[in-house]
Amino acid sequence: QVQLVESGGGLVQAGGSLRLSCAASGRTFSGYHMAWFRQAPGKEREFVASINWSGGFTEYADSVKGRFTISRDNANKMVWLQMNSLKPDDTAVYSCAATQKTYVRTWQSSGIYECWGQGTQITVSS
DSSP, X not given: OOEEEEEOOEEEETTOOEEEEEEEEXXXXXXOEEEEEEEOXXXXXXXXXXXXXXXXOEEEOTTTTTTEEEEEXXXXXXXXXXXXXXXXXXXXXXXXXXXXXXXXXXXXXXXXXXXXXXXXXXXXXX
């Protein structure tokens, strides 16, 4: 399994941008489908974005489509989430997740991911 460590969280004003990083350790990072999830206080964890092993396929929640971009670098074992035009509703703890599964019904279900980071807080002020 891979170990995941997120960074890049913080406080930002509405309309601003942040870039989250997820550093992975482990030998087979390129074999993992990666994703970002978030959880706001009092709410369930929700899918944000995912990316396949090659970076050729990405998927986004409707709430972030057009504003967020997920990317990866397999050589350096990194995944990023570029977040633009941030809104107060984006305030949450953002977590990086990884799975080696290859045949799933949906990449948007948190239950299919077996590796998780500790999360990083994003606060967007109005």
